[in-house]
Amino acid sequence: KNQVEQSPQSLIILEGKNCTLQCNYTVSPFSNLRWYKQDTGRGPVSLTIMTFSENTKSNGRYTATLDADTKQSSLHITASQLSDSASYICVVTHTGTASKLTFGTGTRLQVTL
Amino acid sequence: DAGVIQSPRHEVTEMGQEVTLRCKLISGHNSLFWYRQTMMRGLELLIYFNNNVPIDDSGMPEDRFSAKMPNASFSTLKIQPSEPRDSAVYFCASRGTAQTGPQHFGDGTRLSIL
Numbered sequence: 001k002n003q004v005e006q007s008p009q010s011l012i013i014l015e016g017k018n019c020t021l022q023c024n025y026t027v028s029p030f031s032n033l034r035w036y037k038q039d040t041g042r043g044p045v046s047l048t049i050m051t052f053s054e055n056t057k058s059n060g061r062y063t064a065t066l067d068a069d070t071k072q073s074s075l076h077i078t079a080s081q082l083s084d085s086a087s088y089i090c091v092v093t094h095t096g097t098a099s100k101l102t103f104g105t106g107t108r109l110q111v112t113l
Numbered sequence: 114d115a116g117v118i119q120s121p122r123h124e125v126t127e128m129g130q131e132v133t134l135r136c137k138l139i140s141g142h143n144s145l146f147w148y149r150q151t152m153m154r155g156l157e158l159l160i161y162f163n164n165n166v167p168i169d170d171s172g173m174p175e176d177r178f179s180a181k182m183p184n185a186s187f188s189t190l191k192i193q194p195s196e197p198r199d200s201a202v203y204f205c206a207s208r209g210t211a212q213t214g215p216q217h218f219g220d221g222t223r224l225s226i227l
Contacts, residue, residue, distance in 0.1 A: 031213070032213060034215065041220065041221075042221075043117070043204050043206070043218025043219050043220050043221055044156075044204075045218070046215035046216070049213070049215065089155070089156065093213070100169075101158060103155050103156040103157075104155065105154075106155060
């Protein structure tokens with residue numbers, strides 16, 4: 001069964017600190033993996049996309065990694081800011097069926113003073 | 114350029130009533146997705162349209178749910194009759210012609226069925 005599991009479920013960190021969110025998937029065949037950021041009361045917004053051949057991709061203070069062998073991805077946030085408080089959702093697309101996305105249930109991140 | 118626009122933002126109604134959710138796609142996008150999000154199950158794909166044609170409706174819960182695209186820029190999701198278990202946030206998202214491109218989400222409709 002195609003699944004995407006994220007950890008931790010929730011996380012509280014101090015402003016300025018770094019954190020890493022994890023995503024493990026069993027989706028096959030794999031096409032790509034996206035990380036989305038969802039602010040409270042808003043729709044998700046794409047942060048990064050990674051294909052099979054990519055190991056690392058950065059978007060500002062966000063860095064995503066992908067290990068296609070172990071089927072794991074991480075999202076690292078550097079020097080966190082209060083505006084990083086949001087849910088982060090890992091989404092995996094199946095090859096050849098672009099509409100077939102499998103969503104993780106997200107990690108809820110709270111950045112505090 | 115305007116993003117995906119959903120209306121209403123909030124809807125509260127009694128069970129048994131018909132509910133219609135609306136979505137305006139980003140200009141030039143040709144794929145449209147309807148999702149439902151709950152705390153327990155996260156985001157679930159309900160239906161996917163490409164060029165106004167429903168491609169995958171396997172996520173539509175049951176016959177009470179229906180979705181249409183009367184034109185290339187607009188879609189509706191209808192629930193009739195509504196039930197309390199339909200309470201959730203409903204998102205629509207549109208995507209451009211590149212199948213691997215990102216989906217652009219609206220801000221959702223928070224639906225409460227009493």
